[in-house]
Amino acid sequence: MKKVLVLPGDGIGTEIVAQGVRVLDAVKQKFGLQIETDHALIGGSAIDATGVPLPDETLNKARAADAILLGAVGGPKWDDLDMAVRPEKGLLGIRSQLELFGNLRPAILYPQLADASTLKSEVVSGLDILIVRELTGGIYFGQPRGIRTLENGEREGFNTYVYSESEIERIGRVAFEAAQKRGGKLCSVDKHNVLEVTVLWREVMDRLAPEYPDVELSHMYVDNAAMQLVRAPKQFDVMVTGNMFGDILSDCAAMLTGSIGMLPSASLDANNKGMYEPVHGSAPDIAGQDLANPLATILSVAMMLRYSLNEVAAADAIEQAVSKVLDAGIRTGDIWSEGCEKVGTQAMGDAVVQALNELSLNGEDA
Numbered sequence: 001m002k003k004v005l006v007l008p009g010d011g012i013g014t015e016i017v018a019q020g021v022r023v024l025d026a027v028k029q030k031f032g033l034q035i036e037t038d039h040a041l042i043g044g045s046a047i048d049a050t051g052v053p054l055p056d057e058t059l060n061k062a063r064a065a066d067a068i069l070l071g072a073v074g075g076p077k078w079d080d081l082d083m084a085v086r087p088e089k090g091l092l093g094i095r096s097q098l099e100l101f102g103n104l105r106p107a108i109l110y111p112q113l114a115d116a117s118t119l120k121s122e123v124v125s126g127l128d129i130l131i132v133r134e135l136t137g138g139i140y141f142g143q144p145r146g147i148r149t150l151e152n153g154e155r156e157g158f159n160t161y162v163y164s165e166s167e168i169e170r171i172g173r174v175a176f177e178a179a180q181k182r183g184g185k186l187c188s189v190d191k192h193n194v195l196e197v198t199v200l201w202r203e204v205m206d207r208l209a210p211e212y213p214d215v216e217l218s219h220m221y222v223d224n225a226a227m228q229l230v231r232a233p234k235q236f237d238v239m240v241t242g243n244m245f246g247d248i249l250s251d252c253a254a255m256l257t258g259s260i261g262m263l264p265s266a267s268l269d270a271n272n273k274g275m276y277e278p279v280h281g282s283a284p285d286i287a288g289q290d291l292a293n294p295l296a297t298i299l300s301v302a303m304m305l306r307y308s309l310n311e312v313a314a315a316d317a318i319e320q321a322v323s324k325v326l327d328a329g330i331r332t333g334d335i336w337s338e339g340c341e342k343v344g345t346q347a348m349g350d351a352v353v354q355a356l357n358e359l360s361l362n363g364e365d366a
């Protein structure tokens with residue numbers, strides 16, 4: 001029996017994870033999977049219930065699980081330097097405690113959503129890129145950090161952008177291996193002209209390259225990468241970058257696919273144990289209104305089945321069910337376009353479950 005820990009979190013986290021769990025239950029039934037789920041608190045809801053954003057009980061359950069499904073954390077109620085996500089706590093705490101350094105963020109445009117993309121369809125049609133983001137180091141974790149008062153009474157805030165060679169090498173290997181399995185192109189994104197840490201980053205990527213002769217490595221500055229992502233995104237296959245640049249570039253890539261509500265992610269340790277979550281946050285502006293798009297979370301369940309639970313057929317079935325729902329013109333508001341049926345979070349979950357149930361086990365319609 002495999003164990004999945006479910007961490008709904010805050011805001012829309014509870015709404016979207018509920019749909020993800022329904023879809024997981026549906027594939028369990030369809031494929032006879034032996035997977036048990038348990039729930040725990042994280043983020044603001046954990047602060048409210050226990051006083052801390054990452055209770056020991058949650059961390060212990062996470063360590064014992066084969067995979068974790070997370071919604072999102074944080075919100076204005078806890079936004080004292082976002083207590084719910086801070087590195088030593090909450091979301092960044094669980095990522096670093098479990099050493100989930102390898103963050104895979106695929107940005108795929110479903111052809112049915114070409115109209116929802118912010119770019120012209122000829123620029124994005126067929127888009128399929130993978131952003132590999134280092135997740136447990138870099139400026140989000142570097143020490144020292146803080147806000148201090150200077151002698152003149154003025155305050156200054158400071159953070160440290162630091163990566164060791166071994167941290168760069170291990171994320172580099174994840175990216176090179178991903179590129180080998182995909183289109184054979186890897187673009188490493190840095191700010192080599194300004195930041196010493198990324199001089200080292202580039203050096204390590206170059207040093208790894210001869211071990212992967214089937215991968216064509218290139219380098220790009222992050223400002224240009226942001227521009228190229230919206231100018232000609234199909235030039236990219238796999239992109240690898242540090243924690244903060246990857247955070248920003250993946251939200252940018254999200255809009256190429258129509259909405260941030262479409263982007264799933266996997267955060268993996270060295271043994272492919274993983275936490276799976278949508279790329280977006282807790283969206284307090286739409287929380288509790290049945291407006292959130294649950295597809296990023298549902299697609300994260302598919303990634304969980306593929307990467308950590310080794311249930312590839314079930315993962316494929318979820319992705320096919322999502323595609324069928326989009327074929328049928330069913331859309332949440334964020335991906336809606338003229339002529340489509342606008343539905344809420346729960347109805348989108350209903351539609352995916354129904355499409356799954358209608359698939360035959362060899363992937364064709366029943």
Ligand SMILES: NC(=O)C1=CN([C@@H]2O[C@H](COP(=O)(O)OP(=O)(O)OC[C@H]3O[C@@H](n4cnc5c(N)ncnc54)[C@H](O)[C@@H]3O)[C@@H](O)[C@H]2O)C=CC1
Pocket residue numbers: 012016071072073074075076079082085091260261277278279280281282283284285286291292293294296334
């Ligand atoms: N992984 C996580 O748990 C993350 C947590 N956060 C936290 O979330 C809170 C809100 O952060 P924001 O910067 O507003 O980012 P956000 O990603 O929560 O929202 C940005 C915009 O995208 C929309 N949006 C996000 N997910 C959506 C979905 N599934 N369907 C439709 N629309 C969606 C929101 O309504 C909002 O207009 C903050 O407390 C932040 O710290 C932010 C990013 C990631």
Ligand SMILES: CC(C)CC(=O)C(=O)O
Pocket residue numbers: 085091092140247279
């Ligand atoms: C706390 C943030 C780093 C979360 C976030 O924006 C992300 O992981 O994409």
Ligand SMILES: [Mg+2]
Pocket residue numbers: 247248251279
């Ligand atoms: Mg982000």
